[in-house]
Amino acid sequence: MTAPERAAADRPDPGAVDPAAGPVATAAPGVRREEPAPVATAAPDVRRDGPAPDGGAGRGRWLGERIGSVEVLAALLVLLIVFREPMARALAEPRLQTWTTVFVSVMVQAVPFLVFGVLLSAVIAVFVPRSFWARALPRHPGLAVPVASAAGVVLPGCECGSVPIAGSLIRRGVTPAAALAFLLAAPAINPIVLTATAVAFPNNPEMVLGRGVASLLVAMVMGWLWLRLGRADWIRLPRRPELDGSSRGRAFWAAVRHDVIHAGGFLVLGAMAAASINVLVPERWLQTLADNPVLSVLALAVLAVLLSICSEADAFVAASLSQFSLTSRLVFLVVGPMVDLKLISMQAGVFGRRFALRFAPATFVVAVAVAVGTGAVLT
Template sequence: MPFLLIGVTISTLARWLSPGGQWVRRLPAHPLLGPLTGAALGFALPACECGNVPVARQLLATGAPLATALGFLFAAPVLNPIVVASTWAAFPNQPWLLVARPVGAVLIALVLATLLAHLPEAALLQPALLEERRLVLPLSQVSLLERRSGVIGADPLAAQALAAAPRRTPRAPLAEILGHGSREFIELAALLVFGCVIAALVQTLVPRPWLLAVGGAPTLSILALMLLSLVVSVCSSVDAFLALGFAAQVTPGALLAFLLLGPVIDIKLVGLFGVLLRPRAILLTAVSAVLVVLLIGQWVNLWLL
């Protein structure tokens, strides 16, 4: 909950300090540079996966390129100083994890951002977010009808001039911004609590020893730890200490898979992603993330075992 509050605070400050989001729209839209830039923002905006959701939503709402916003959403939970420090503190004798975890997070973000970018925005983003995004995009990218604003039958030359002219969005009153941020925090907190309740029920009903019983098998250990990461919904800032409790019982690839998959998708994140993505996009994200993490874990086991 504190990290969710940090994320909402960051998005609220961004909404007040840069109401038009002009700097956001200057971020690279390149298929490779976009996700890498978004991932690098994790160093400047340290928040766990829960706190990243409101920040990513604000990036998309203010017109950030899809590749950059998605790269931030999926990679920044691992590429922030708090998570890097916690990973080093938990595994000081396994320096390969300090390299493999950030590199794996960037690789996952690149794959997911590339796949989701092939979907039309109308099939990717939730309707409310899509309308906010279209209101700030220039007319050269979004028509007046798509914005649901403007005059039908307006002079094309006038519309072209309006598209080329720089637009300045007035700064909203601080009380209005704070009210918006408070409502956003309450809505996301409700989804977070609901997801945590489901995760707690699963953790209570599914004995953890069942999942760790196959810890020595190269492939089954990865699958078991991936399943564990989906149901044990913890913050990316502390999941390394949780993994420390069973690190000696599982293969290196399974350990890395646990540390990579949880920050990208787990039970509580499915509800939070609902404010950003449509169900089809969430399903594509989950399936793709599982496959990529499984391949990474297999490669690590081949390398270290």
């Protein structure tokens, strides 16, 4: 055998199988052989823990993840410790002490009524069938208005809860005039509000009677006016998603959270505004308004609209405005639960702006007129 022949014999055959290595799978002709999957590598823009390399938007996201409510509270505590002496001197100032006293007194007196009213209102809104109101009211719209107004006694709560419930009544087939009368009467003549008024005015029981009578009259007058002048296309039917499609327990706590957040927030703002009026507005200005019967009524009526206090707490704010007459403070108590900024915004959101732009001014005029007439008779 020549040298080339020996080299060819020693060269391994590509098709041969090595018995020591085991069988080797070979691909059939035309079949695509699988290749090893590439190793996955992280994309360059994947967010990682630690400082952002770019120092720009990534750093903002990183800081947002690291700063939470605990960090904010810790920072506030550190600031309070650092500036405790200047703050102590500021709190010792007589005007600020007066502001704090008025604010705390309003809150301490009003919060129990607010909490109890919110809980009871959530019970009625969740566990009482909405169709009950449609069955309980007379079929004649003119008779349904006073009955719906008087039915406001059974709904302890503020105007924040009466707006969606009035919308539910309309959706259940109740005539809009009766539902609107219920909307106006419920926040003003329910037992919680009248009891709070009695506590705020312990020496003036006529304020409780005057508030109940005047509010009931305003609700009925506005209901009958809607029957006469109202149009169905001014109302957009509402929906309250936290009360629909959930279990009763979840709906109850959703209603409680909703009313506490809204009513409680406005209560704090109202208490702050009342304290600020007592401190910042010169006494002679308030006395000048209080001495003029017309200006005092208009001033407290406008103030009720601007402060937007929950009806379960407004009596305590009215009681703190001792410079004004009982009649002007009665106007404050009647106007507030029916026409205020938060109520107008809620009515616009639930029923539509066309409705709110017509209904709110008319209610304001009727409420002022009826409250002044009632106050002239009872106070």
